[in-house]
Amino acid sequence: MNSEAVLLLETVHFAAEKHRNQRRKDTEQTPYINHPIGVARILSHEGGVMDVEVLQAALLHDTVEDTDTSIAEIQATFGPVVARIVQEVTDDKSLPKQERKRQQVEHAPHCSPQAKLVKLADKLYNLRDLNRCTPVGWTAERVQEYFLWACEVVKGLRGTNSVLEEKLDELFKQRGVQL
Numbered sequence: 677m678n679s680e681a682v683l684l685l686e687t688v689h690f691a692a693e694k695h696r697n698q699r700r701k702d703t704e705q706t707p708y709i710n711h712p713i714g715v716a717r718i719l720s721h722e723g724g725v726m727d728v729e730v731l732q733a734a735l736l737h738d739t740v741e742d743t744d745t746s747i748a749e750i751q752a753t754f755g756p757v758v759a760r761i762v763q764e765v766t767d768d769k770s771l772p773k774q775e776r777k778r779q780q781v782e783h784a785p786h787c788s789p790q791a792k793l794v795k796l797a798d799k800l801y802n803l804r805d806l807n808r809c810t811p812v813g814w815t816a817e818r819v820q821e822y823f824l825w826a827c828e829v830v831k832g833l834r835g836t837n838s839v840l841e842e843k844l845d846e847l848f849k850q851r852g853v854q855l
């Protein structure tokens with residue numbers, strides 16, 4: 677087996693252990709790990725992304741934000757490039773939610789191309805997930821608000837991957853969200 681395949685297995689294993697007790701917000705309580713795996717798979721399967729460090733960062737992208745993982749741990753385990761991409765896509769959870777959401781819009785255009793890829797795939801996965809089913813406790817208005825906000829973030833990520841951007845545009849169009 678080639679070394680990149682081994683690296684990806686090591687990375688998916690690390691993420692699965694970290695997210696082991698977490699579930700998605702859907703009524704079925706889907707294991708959380710389905711999300712990072714799906715984000716990485718959107719990149720490889722739909723976006724044509726072959727850069728293994730980007731795929732690793734996609735698998736790890738919510739570990740620092742949502743588990744006890746530190747950037748130092750990612751750096752020591754997977755190296756500086758993966759750690760830097762994960763850092764770029766990690767929200768500061770100590771901030772109030774509204775401020776966090778505002779910062780995503782503000783920071784998106786300044787991200788590296790690798791981080792922009794992860795962010796595009798993350799949004800595409802989450803918007804598809806909202807179309808699949810509404811998270812527990814969310815109103816239709818909150819779902820629509822998420823589409824509006826995601827569109828603002830995606831505006832700052834454009835010029836990165838035309839396939840992913842076109843798929844996002846189609847979802848925004850279906851929701852009547854202004855591009």
Ligand SMILES: Nc1nc2c(ncn2[C@@H]2O[C@H](COP(=O)(O)OP(=O)(O)O)[C@@H](OP(=O)(O)OP(=O)(O)O)[C@H]2O)c(=O)[nH]1
Nearest residue numbers: 699700701702711738741767773798802803805806811822
């Ligand atoms: N659509 C959907 N999202 C779910 C579900 N379960 C968990 N999530 C996560 O919830 C986040 C979006 O919900 P919000 O209320 O806006 O954000 P918050 O959890 O950070 O407060 C996403 O985080 P994220 O991946 O960090 O992305 P981002 O939205 O913060 O950019 C998404 O992955 C689900 O069943 N459906």
Ligand SMILES: [Mn+2]
Nearest residue numbers: 711737738798
């Ligand atoms: Mn995510």
